[in-house]
Amino acid sequence: MAGKRAYSTMVPSNYTNSETYKIGREAERVVKRWLEKSGYCVLPACMIENGGAPTLDGIDVKFVAPDLFIIKSGCSRWVEVKFKSTAPWYKKLKRRQHGISTRLMDNYRRVERESGIECWIAIIEGDHEQLLLYKLSALEIQRGMGKKNGEDDEPMDYWARDDCAEEPLSIHALGPPRPIPPCSPRTLRDPPCPLTVQRNLFNLGDW
Secondary structure (H helix, E strand, O other): OOOOOOOOOOOOOHHHHHHHHHHHHHHHHHHHHHHHHOOOOEEEHOOOOEOOOOEEEOOEEEEOOOOOOEEEEEEEEEEEEEEEEOEEEEEOOOOEEEEEEHHHHHHHHHHHHHHHHOOEEEEEEOOOOOOEEEHHOOOEEEEEEEEOOOEEEEEEEEEEOOOOOOOOOOOOOOOOOOOHHHHOOOOOOOOOOOOOOHHHHHOOOOO
């Protein structure tokens, strides 16, 4: 149950060295920079070092916080940032969709409820090279099971890709380019790196 100490927010020690982690951090930087350019002041909760995801702690509760807290002209929002390579086609509903684990989504709803501040989901989409913004409370959720470690064992909240709260934004309009070197040398005989597109997408300058 969201809010109870029934699960750990700790991550494996080697996770912070993984490509998935690095790409996620770059996505957070992209969104943070865009928000700052849009006039928001940004508190990056994602940078709090507590051995895992940022959390809000009480005596008997602990729930995961969204990545960013933003303020502008007397208004404030929570913003959760995710990177998705693509929006897969769901044949049953005849739509492309995105999804986040139900556990995390329940935590974000709890944060929204306890703080009285709305939460938004910001998705960097790799194949379309776009930033998609969703208002959490406005999403029409379809629950199902997602793959984790190759098995269908993780409850997920899914919603239609096109249910954006605002028009999608081009990634290339969000910041200046910067080359990111590969993690290891590759030869012509090596298979193509599956993360090449994602890495190239985040060629942004130092902020």
